[in-house]
Each structure stands twice: as structure tokens, then as C-alpha cells.
Amino acid sequence: MKIGIVGYKGRMGKEIKEVFEEKGHPFVWGYDKDGETYKDIPELIIDFSLPEVLEISIKYVKNFSIPLIVGTTGLTDEQLEQLKDISNDIPIVQSYNFSIGIQLFLKIVDLLKGYEEGWDLEVSEIHHRFKKDKPSGTAKMIVEHFNKEVPISSLRLGNVPGDHTLYMANLGEVLSISHRALSRRAFVEGVLKSAEFIINKDKGFYTFTDVLFGENYQ
Ligand code: NAD
Secondary structure (H helix, E strand, C coil), rough: CEEEEECCHHHHHHHHHHHHHCCCCCEEEEEEEEEEEECCCCEEECCCCCCCHHHHHHHHHHHCCCEEECCCCCCCHHHHHHHHHHHCCEEECCCCCCCCHHHHHHHHHHHHHHCCCCCEEEEEEEEECCCCCCHHHHHHHHHHHCCCCCCEEEECCCCCCEEEEEEECCCCCCCEEEECCCCCCCHHHHHHHHHHHHHHCCCCEHHHHHHHHCCCCC
């Protein structure tokens, strides 16, 4: 797969470039703050940048008529709707977390759904000091799985790639579920799986849950 990366100079962009090249998928096109770098037309574009750059990714995947993977967090509801609209023509994978561990975390959360009565629920997330959005997209994904509002606490510390904990407590006990990404490579492995999944699709909107567990997973 010849890949293009929007945000190719960033922490995730550099890691994606390195891991894909290691697996034999050359980086042929990139876009960052100082514009475009071009060696060849890519076969898919991977966007890990900022929400305001999404327009650019959309423009290029339409021009090249290729799939798009979006990992950028903090997208607005309108942007998510826009991605769903264009997925009538362009295959798209969008997720706020491409790690396999968080997908398993969400499966556990599904098991807890319906047992909220009588329990206090809170989510905490810790990320590196450079992270722009707050709360994290992953924390938002976790709380969306519940039928009641769940508060989120966000800490910005050092170089932490991503820690998430769900706490449930009643007067006698505390249940907690935690996930820690040890490096950004955890996300890139998921992006690679998503690229292999989407490369031969001709349209459609998919999440990383669809990539891992199939499109009919509830
Ligand atoms: P980063 O700041 O290191 O990289 C962002 C890149 O985007 C930089 O190279 C920057 O120059 C570029 N950029 C900024 N403004 C631009 C513009 N106007 N035009 C073109 N390029 C521009 O950030 P990061 O840590 O690599 O994270 C990038 C995004 O990915 C964030 O939204 C982050 O939350 C998200 N992320 C998602 C996952 C996931 O699994 N979905 C995992 C990690 C990070």
C-alpha cells in the first residue's frame, strides 16, 4: 500500500510512517503545516492532525478517489456527519482510539451497561502535556456506552501516551477498569489493520470496532 499522511511531521504521523515503511508500505505523499510533499499518488490517506485540517484530507481523498482513515480527535458532530455523508462515495475508518486494548475495554463496558443503578461512575484520563483536546476522544467513547451522564477528569502530564480508567463505586466497594498505552505503536498497529481492511472497500463508514470485530458487532 502506498500511503499518504496528513500530519506526517507529528508524533503519530512519524510513528505511522516508520511502522508502515517497516512493513513494506511506502510513504509517498504527506501534508503538514508547511504544505504538501509528493512522490506519488497514495492509495489511502491517514489523518492524525487537528480537526481544522480535516477539510484538506477530504479534498485530497476525493481528488485521488481513495480511502481515508481518521484518527484525529476532537471532531465536531458536524464533521462526523460530514464524514458519514462522504462515505457514500469514499471508504472511511474513523476512531478516537486505534488500540486493541481499548476495544476490549469497550466490550467490558458493554457488559456493565444496565447495572448503573446505585453506583457512582467516573472516568479519568491522563495524556501528555502536548495534547490539545480535553476530554480525550476515548473517554468520550467510554461514557457514551452508559445510559447516564458520567463525569470525566482529565490530567495532562509529561509524555503519557494515554491512560484511561473507569471507576464504579457504591458505599461498600470500588470497581475499576484501566487501560494504559505503553507507546504510540499500539495505535499504529490498529491503523495498519484498518488500512488492510479499508484498502479494497469501495465506500462505507467504519469504526475500528467494525475493523476488529466485524460490521455486525453490537
Ligand atoms: P502532533 O501535534 O504531534 O501532530 C499533529 C501534526 O499536525 C503536526 O505535525 C502539525 O504540524 C500538523 N498540523 C497542525 N496544524 C496543521 C495545519 N493547519 N495544516 C497541516 N498540518 C497541521 O499530535 P499527535 O500527538 O501526533 O496527535 C495528532 C492527533 O491524533 C490528535 O488529534 C490526537 O488526539 C490524535 N490521536 C489519536 C489516536 C487514535 O488512536 N485515534 C491516538 C493518538 C493520537
